[in-house]
Amino acid sequence: xxxxxxxxxxxxxxxxxxxxxxxxxxxxxxxxxxxxxxxxxxxxxxxxxxxxxxxxxxxxxxxxxxxxxxxxxxxxxxxxxxxxxxxxxxxxxxxxxxxxxxxxxxxxxxxx
Amino acid sequence: xxxxxxxxxxxxxxxxxxxxxxxxxxxxxxxxxxxxxxxxxxxxxxxxxxxxxxxxxxxxxxxxxxxxxxxxxxxxxxxxxxxxxxxxxxxxxxxxxxxxxxxxxxxxxxxxxxxxxxxxxxxxxxxxxxxxxxxxxxxxxxxxxxxxxxxxxxxxxxxxxxxxxxxxxxxxxxxxxxxxxxxxxxxxxxxxxxxxxxxxxxxxxxxxxxxxxxxxxxxxxxxxxxxxxxxxxxxxxxxxxxxx
Numbered sequence: 001x002x003x004x005x006x007x008x009x010x011x012x013x014x015x016x017x018x019x020x021x022x023x024x025x026x027x028x029x030x031x032x033x034x035x036x037x038x039x040x041x042x043x044x045x046x047x048x049x050x051x052x053x054x055x056x057x058x059x060x061x062x063x064x065x066x067x068x069x070x071x072x073x074x075x076x077x078x079x080x081x082x083x084x085x086x087x088x089x090x091x092x093x094x095x096x097x098x099x100x101x102x103x104x105x106x107x108x109x110x111x112x
Numbered sequence: 113x114x115x116x117x118x119x120x121x122x123x124x125x126x127x128x129x130x131x132x133x134x135x136x137x138x139x140x141x142x143x144x145x146x147x148x149x150x151x152x153x154x155x156x157x158x159x160x161x162x163x164x165x166x167x168x169x170x171x172x173x174x175x176x177x178x179x180x181x182x183x184x185x186x187x188x189x190x191x192x193x194x195x196x197x198x199x200x201x202x203x204x205x206x207x208x209x210x211x212x213x214x215x216x217x218x219x220x221x222x223x224x225x226x227x228x229x230x231x232x233x234x235x236x237x238x239x240x241x242x243x244x245x246x247x248x249x250x251x252x253x254x255x256x257x258x259x260x261x262x263x264x265x266x267x268x269x270x271x272x273x274x275x276x277x278x279x280x281x282x283x284x285x286x287x288x289x290x291x292x293x294x295x296x297x298x299x300x301x302x303x304x305x306x307x308x309x310x311x312x313x314x315x316x317x318x319x320x321x322x323x324x325x326x327x328x329x330x331x332x333x334x335x336x337x338x339x340x341x342x343x344x345x346x347x348x349x350x351x352x353x354x355x356x
Binding site for chain 2: 094098101102103106
């Protein structure tokens with residue numbers, strides 16, 4: 001029971017933070033809706049955990065809690081992959097930007 | 113400064129001599145105590161030296177400029193591979209380089225070896241010439257562990273890239289204009305040496321090795337990549353080759 005209360009409280013807190021970020025225009029409407037939906041689902045599952053058992057049985061996993069762990073792991077690994085790819089892309093772009101600035105500074109040293 | 117003053121001459125089969133413009137590119141990071149001597153040394157052997165100050169916290173850029181180099185400044189530290197590519201782009205596009213020599217800022221390399229490196233390119237025998245520490249001229253004060261790691265690097269290069277070399281991690285090399293255009297470095301940090309070897313094979317470039325002298329000192333060894341970094345280089349090149 002305590003865990004359920006804590007999870008719902010955290011979902012409310014996270015939703016509030018997402019709303020504040022959206023209001024301050026630090027995040028787009030798309031990500032506000034995605035995270036809003038996500039935290040709503042988290043709260044719903046925390047309140048009625050037995051609902052996940054129905055889905056778990058449907059997809060062939062014994063318990064709802066196990067299904068959530070599997071989905072969570074897959075989602076986390078995929079998110080990590082996306083972050084690494086994005087970070088590499090930004091690193092390449094930063095190198096290109098730094099290079100262009102450096103070359104511009106070098107042109108000023110060429111004899112007229 | 114007359115940057116067109118120094119040329120070497122390229123002998124064609126028809127016995128016509130064409131002037132070849134040799135440019136040294138030098139990546140540098142926190143090298144204020146050594147870069148001046150390195151620039152003055154190399155300027156005796158090439159038409160111009162381009163130093164890339166990779167966001168040093170000391171006066172590397174100012175000292176290099178004072179010594180006579182053109183200095184390109186990276187506003188953010190991007191690593192040795194990125195610095196080499198920046199200098200190469202500049203040398204090709206703005207200095208009309210015919211031959212590019214990769215040279216270190218720390219004084220380990222000797223400008224007197226430049227003639228040996230560029231010779232095969234000037235004679236039209238190679239597109240890229242790699243310096244080697246294991247072809248007669250012994251490296252001075254090289255630690256045993258490094259010697260063993262370099263041997264492993266040679267085997268790794270042979271297995272992965274199919275390239276037979278005696279020294280896979282020597283930063284002293286010369287590239288023709290055509291080779292410098294073909295070899296575009298994408299590994300920003302220390303793994304560029306392996307990337308160059310891989311691209312030589314992929315692009316079908318003609319290569320040679322020539323003996324060069326590398327002088328290690330306690331100071332420069334301290335600044336060199338750690339032994340464990342070798343594993344990082346292997347990881348980077350595997351990633352680049354198989355997970356583009």
